[in-house]
Amino acid sequence: MAGKTNTQNSKPKSKKMTSSKPDSLNEEQLLEFYGQMVLIREFEKESERQYTRGNVKGFLHVYSGEEAIAVGAINNLKKEDYVVTHYRDHGQALVKGIDPKQAMAELFGKSTGCSKGKGGSMHLIDAEKGFMGGYAIVGGHLPIAVGFALANQYKDENRVTLCFMGDGALNEGEFHECMNLSKIWNLPIIFLCENNLYGMGAPAKDHLATPDKIYKMSEAYDIPGFRVDGNNVVEVYDLMKGLTEKVRNGEGPQFVEAQTYRIQGHSIADPAKYRPDEEVEYWKKKDPIIALKSLLIDKYNVPNDTIEQIHVSAEQEIIDAADFAEQSPFPEDKELFSDVYGV
C-alpha cells in the first residue's frame, strides 16, 4: 500500500478515556452505555454466526468496533427524535430502541422482522421508535433525512434528526446538495460521519481530497464541523449533547466526523486483505468496549462480576433473539404482493 497507513493519517486528538472520570456521565449511565455497546457487539457476532449457518442471507455489514458512536450520539436524543442511517445500521437501530428479536428476525427474512422480512439487514426500520431506517444506496438517505428535518420544522415539532453516514458518502453529490439545502433552510439536523477509513475496500485517504480534515468539509456551507474520537463513548456523548441542544434551539445544521474503524471487513464476504496488519492491530487496541471497560474498572472500581454479568445478560438476550428468529415463520407467499401500494 502506497503512502501513509490509516493509523497515521488519522490520529484522533483525544485524551485517553481512562485518564479521568467524566463530568457528564455517572457510573450508572456508563454501565448502561457499556451494556448497549456489548449488546451491539453480541448482536453482530451472532449475525455473523447465523450468516455462516445460512440463516442470514445477502449482504451483512457489521458495526463491530464502531459501537461508541451510536451509543454516545443516540443517547442524547429523545424518543420522538429521528435517527436515519446507512446500511451498516444494526447498532443505531438497537440503540434507538428496536427490539433485538425483531431486528434478528428481519436478518433471517422472517415475517416477525421489523419489515416483515422485506428489507433485511441493510434496511432495518421502526416507525414507532423513530428509527427512520437504514438505507443502502450510499448517500441516498441524506436527502430523506433532510426531509424529516424539513417536516419537523414545518410542523414546529422541535424534534432533532440525526443522520449517520459513512466516509464514502462524502463523495456523493447528495452530501453537498444536502449540506447546502439544510443550511439555507436552517434545518434541525445533525450529519454524523462515521469515518471508518474505508469506503468498502477503498481507503478514504485515496478517495478524498482532504482525508485528514473531513470535519472541515462543512465549512464551505457555513455549517459548524467537529471531529471526535469515535471510539471514545464519553467524548462522543459530550460533543453530541451540546450539538443536539444547539439544533433543538434552532441553531441549524451541524456536522461531525467521528473517527473509528471497522473491526471486520466491509461485509462478511470481505476478508479485508487490503488492510495492513499494523493498522488492524493499532485499532484493535482502541476497541471502544475495552476502553470503556477499563474506565469502569480503573476509575469506578466496578467489580469484574458486574462487567461479566453485563456480558452474560447481553449474550442471553441475543441468543433469545436468534431463537425467536429461527422459530418464526417465513412470510406467506401472499406477502409478495402486499405493501406495494397502500389501500
Next chain:
Amino acid sequence: MTEMTYREAICLGLTEALDEDPRVYLMGEDIGPYGGAFAVTQGFWEKYGSRRIKDSPLSESAFVGAGIGSAMAGLRPIVEIMTINFSLLAIDQIVNHAAKVRYMSGNQFSVPMIVRTVTGAGASVAATHSQSFEGWYASVPGLHVVVPSTPEDALGLFRTCREMADPVMFVEHILLYGYKGEVSDSIKIPLGKADIKKEGKDVTIISYSKMVHNALEAAGKLAEEGIDVEVIDLRTLRPLDVETIVNSVKKTHRAIVVEETTKFGGFAGEVVSIVQQEAFDYLDSPVYRVAGEDVPIPYSMPLEKLAIPDTDRVVAAVKNIFKKSV
C-alpha cells in the same frame, strides 16, 4: 362548466390543495418569485409565503428526497421537477426510495408525494430537454404515473392524486399548457380509468398525453375517408386500464398505439403485448406503433419535426392497416 387552459387547471388543482390541506406544501426550482418555469405557480409565493412555497436550489436529488422524507413524516409535498429530463438527477430518490419505502418498511411508512414534471418534445430545445421518460417510470412498482391530455383530465386526475397514499409522477406536456378546454366544476377522475375520447368502430388508436390530440386530428381526417376511428386516452400509465383497451380492440379488431418517445423499448410495446395476449383472436391485423424515431431529438426545427410523430404519420399508419388487412 368553465373554460380554462391546461395551465389554469393545474394551477387550480394546486390552489385547492394548498387551501384545503395544511399538510400540503410546494417545493421546486423557481416556483417562488419567478412563478414557475411554465408559469403554473405564478403569484403563489406572494400568496402563501415561503413556508409553503419552497423555492429550492438546483439540487434535484436533495429536494425530491426531502419531499420523500417529509411525506414519510406526515406531510403532503407537491414537488416540481422543472422537466422530466432533470428527473434523471433525482431518479435514485424516485425509483430507489419513493417507490420502495412502503414495501421495504413492511408498510410502516408511505410516501404520499406528488412529483409534477414536464415531458415532451417540439419546443426546439434539443435532445437533453425534449425527452419523454414517463414510460420508464411506469415500469416501477410503487409509483403511479399520470399523463393528462386535457384541462379537465388534468384537474380531475390531480384531485385524485392528492388523495393517493403513494408517490405519483404527474407528467404534464410542455406543449399543452396553453390548450383550452371545458372543465366540469366537480370533475374528479380515478387513476387507472382510460377515457374514450372519440368512439369509433373500425380501428382503435391508443395514446396518451399530447399524442391524444394528434390521434383525434387523425381520426377527423380519416373520417373523411370513411374510416371510423376510436381514440383511447390512457390518462394513467400505472395503473393501466387494460379493460378499456381490450374491450375496444375486441370491438374494432384493429389497434395502433401512438406515443411520442422513441419506439425501441417504449411504453407502447407494453400495450401491444397486452392487446395480443388478451385479444389475439379478435385481431384482423398486427398491432402497430407510431412513435418517435430512434434518435436524440435534434434542435433544428425541420429535423425535430421528423423525429416525433405527427398527425400525418398516424393517418398513414391507419391507412396502412386497412391496406394490409383487406
